[in-house]
Amino acid sequence: MNNNGQPTAIIIFGVSGDLAGRKVLPSIYHLLKDGFLPSKLRVIGTTRQKLSKEDLLKTIELCVLETDKVCDPVVLKKFNSIFEVINFDPSAKDDYEKLKKHLKELEERDKVCFNRLFYLSIPPQIYMPIVRSLGESGLAKGCIEHQKGVSRLLVEKPFGYDLKSAKALIKQTDKYFKEEQIFRIDHYLAKETAQNILTFRQRNPLFNDTWNNRQIRRISVRALEKIGIEGRVNFYENVGALRDLVQSHLLQLMALTTMDLPSDIYSSKSIHQEKIRLLNSVSLQKLNKSSLIRGQYESYKREVGNPHTTTETYVKLTLNIKSKRWSGVPIVLETGKALSKKMTTVTVEFSKDIDEKSNELTIRIQPDEGIDIKLFVKKPGFDNQVQPVMMDFSYYQAFSNQAHPDAYERVIIDAIRGDQSLFASSREVIRSWQILQPVIDRWQNSSDDLVIYKNDSLGPISQDLVN
Numbered sequence: 221m222n223n224n225g226q227p228t229a230i231i232i233f234g235v236s237g238d239l240a241g242r243k244v245l246p247s248i249y250h251l252l253k254d255g256f257l258p259s260k261l262r263v264i265g266t267t268r269q270k271l272s273k274e275d276l277l278k279t280i281e282l283c284v285l286e287t288d289k290v291c292d293p294v295v296l297k298k299f300n301s302i303f304e305v306i307n308f309d310p311s312a313k314d315d316y317e318k319l320k321k322h323l324k325e326l327e328e329r330d331k332v333c334f335n336r337l338f339y340l341s342i343p344p345q346i347y348m349p350i351v352r353s354l355g356e357s358g359l360a361k362g363c364i365e366h367q368k369g370v371s372r373l374l375v376e377k378p379f380g381y382d383l384k385s386a387k388a389l390i391k392q393t394d395k396y397f398k399e400e401q402i403f404r405i406d407h408y409l410a411k412e413t414a415q416n417i418l419t420f421r422q423r424n425p426l427f428n429d430t431w432n433n434r435q436i437r438r439i440s441v442r443a444l445e446k447i448g449i450e451g452r453v454n455f456y457e458n459v460g461a462l463r464d465l466v467q468s469h470l471l472q473l474m475a476l477t478t479m480d481l482p483s484d485i486y487s488s489k490s491i492h493q494e495k496i497r498l499l500n501s502v503s504l505q506k507l508n509k510s511s512l513i514r515g516q517y518e519s520y521k522r523e524v525g526n527p528h529t530t531t532e533t534y535v536k537l538t539l540n541i542k543s544k545r546w547s548g549v550p551i552v553l554e555t556g557k558a559l560s561k562k563m564t565t566v567t568v569e570f571s572k573d574i575d576e577k578s579n580e581l582t583i584r585i586q587p588d589e590g591i592d593i594k595l596f597v598k599k600p601g602f603d604n605q606v607q608p609v610m611m612d613f614s615y616y617q618a619f620s621n622q623a624h625p626d627a628y629e630r631v632i633i634d635a636i637r638g639d640q641s642l643f644a645s646s647r648e649v650i651r652s653w654q655i656l657q658p659v660i661d662r663w664q665n666s667s668d669d670l671v672i673y674k675n676d677s678l679g680p681i682s683q684d685l686v687n
Contacts, residue, residue: 226369227260228636229323229334233350234342235265235305239376241280244341247628250285252302253295256633260332266308266319273305285626310342310350316357323359333363336371337635343455344378348392355396374403374635377468378459379644382660383653390646399646403635408443408469408564409476409642410627410634412615413589417476417566418485420583420591427581428481430570433549437571437578439477440552441470443564443585446676448517448557449533453524460531462514462659465555469564471652472644473585474551475499477566478541488641492648499651501542505550507662511538514663515671515680517558530667533557534679537659558675562587577606590614 230248232240245265251257265276282299283291306322308315327334338354340347351373354360363369373393380386393402408414421428430436443465449456456464472495479498482490505511515534521527534556541551564585572578573596580594593611598604625633634642644652671680 225258225636226335227330227332228258228337229262229264229326230337230339230632230636231319232263232265232339232341233308233310234267234340236267236269236271236276237341240265240341242284243626243628244339244632245280246282246284247626247632249282249291249295249299250626251629251632252299253286253292256629258636260330260334261302262326262330262334263303264319264322265303265305266310267305268307268309270307271305273300273303276305285629310346310353313353313357316353316359320357320359323363327363333369335369335636336362337374338371339374339635340376342376344376344380347375348389351393351396360396360401370401370638371397372401372403372635372638373397374405374631376405378463379404379468379649380653381458381463383650383657386649386653390649394646400638400640402643402646403631403640404644404649405631406468406472406642406644407627407631408585409472410630411585411589412625413583413585413591414473414476415630415642417473417583418481418491422481422485432545433547435571436549436568438550438552438569439474440554440567440569441474441477441565442553442567443469443555444559444561445555445557446559446562448519448675449523456533457524457526457529457531461533461535461555461557462656462663466535466537466553467652467656468644470553470555471499471502471655472648473566474502474539474553475648477568477583478546478551480545486641488639491641492645496645496647496651498541498543499648499655501546502551502655503540503542504655504658505538505540507658509669512659512662512669513537513671513680514669515556515673517556517675518672519558519675530663530670532663532670534559534671534673536679539655554679556679559679560676575606577608588614589616 232244234240248263281289283289308319323334323336336359340350342350360371362371380389421431475495475498479494482494484490513536514532516531517533520533521529536552536554539551539553541547541549566583566585568581570579577596582592584590584592591613594608595611596606597609599607630642673680
């Protein structure tokens with residue numbers, strides 16, 4: 221498949237960083253190999269380091285997404301022809317003028333007008349100086365010389381540090397980029413299973429008609445990891461589990477699961493309208509030990525070299541949705557590091573029967589993407605005994621002959637197309653921080669509730685949030 225879309229220049233700030241090497245560049249290579257990128261494409265990596273393209277590529281497993289992990293020499297040659305690395309100081313205004321001039325020269329050479337996709341693969345605390353300089357230099361306006369071509373901004377989470385900083389960040393960004401130009405990445409939403417949540421709900425009346433508080437008793441959204449912080453000391457000490465996963469991934473997955481179905485599930489505008497309507501109805505349960513738990517894995521203090529740190533690596537909290545559909549149904553969000561299992565799931569527990577048994581629907585976001593349904597059947601024999609059985613659907617088994625795009629491939633393609641369906645809007649970001657700000661305030665004032673849990677365990681020992 222060849223996507224002869226609008227000519228595009230992807231400018232990656234921080235191309236020598238970990239994220240660009242592990243995710244962004246391999247995704248671009250793979251999309252190029254499969255023919256999903258515009259036929260007219262340029263990829264420009266910027267870095268403070270005096271680093272050549274050849275030196276950079278020696279440090280990267282560019283073909284990690286290939287089945288055999290081996291690069292196709294023809295595609296590799298093509299990748300090299302469109303990719304370049306330039307020395308760039310984000311704090312130097314002259315460098316933005318040089319970049320602007322360079323893009324213009326490439327456009328004149330290729331006789332095209334590029335859409336410009338600025339990918340900020342950098343720490344969030346240095347976003348704003350770059351955004352400001354992109355705006356002040358005129359790069360945010362796109363290829364205005366030819367009266368066509370747009371500039372788009374692709375940024376990684378977290379989007380702010382709390383409600384106040386998120387509002388300030390959005391206000392400043394809005395000075396230079398319009399809302400339709402801004403793409404805030406939540407790679408969980410780009411995973412196949414997450415994308416299928418709305419389709420599953422709409423196209424299966426068996427579940428759609430029972431998607432309410434009359435049939436559902438609890439919904440749980442979990443993102444559990446076996447790994448710890450893996451050397452990301454500076455990042456994690458300034459962020460923690462609440463900001464890293466709950467404010468973005470878990471609230472977004474919860475919104476997709478519980479919002480009213482949009483009039484068009486493939487319309488970005490319709491999806492965001494229903495999502496913000498849902499988020500506006502969300503509130504925290506009363507903050508106590510049964511509805512809010514934070515923990516820290518045992519070796520964390522040693523790993524970060526700070527015996528006094530209170531940064532949480534585990535969070536479990538309960539939300540309420542004030543709506544006719546969901547009134548009385550607790551929504552449990554849970555995330556943690558250094559646990560005994562790795563999984564990201566959405567579990568819907570249906571109402572109990574006369575024997576206190578409950579059907580469960582589990583959407584597996586990762587790993588082994590798929591859907592489980594727990595049912596109850598009579599055991600063989602003369603006694604009327606019942607036992608649970610699982611109906612299991614696996615994406616990889618069902619679609620073994622079809623490609624499964626990596627989440628970052630989908631992020632890049634949608635940003636090139638200008639499709640914002642899988643990206644968080646400004647209103648959603650602010651509302652997410654509003655929901656969680658009381659937790660942030662509580663934890664800033666006291667660390668008495670921090671529970672230390674053993675590595676490779678189930679997390680802090682506590683009762684279920686809901687009995």
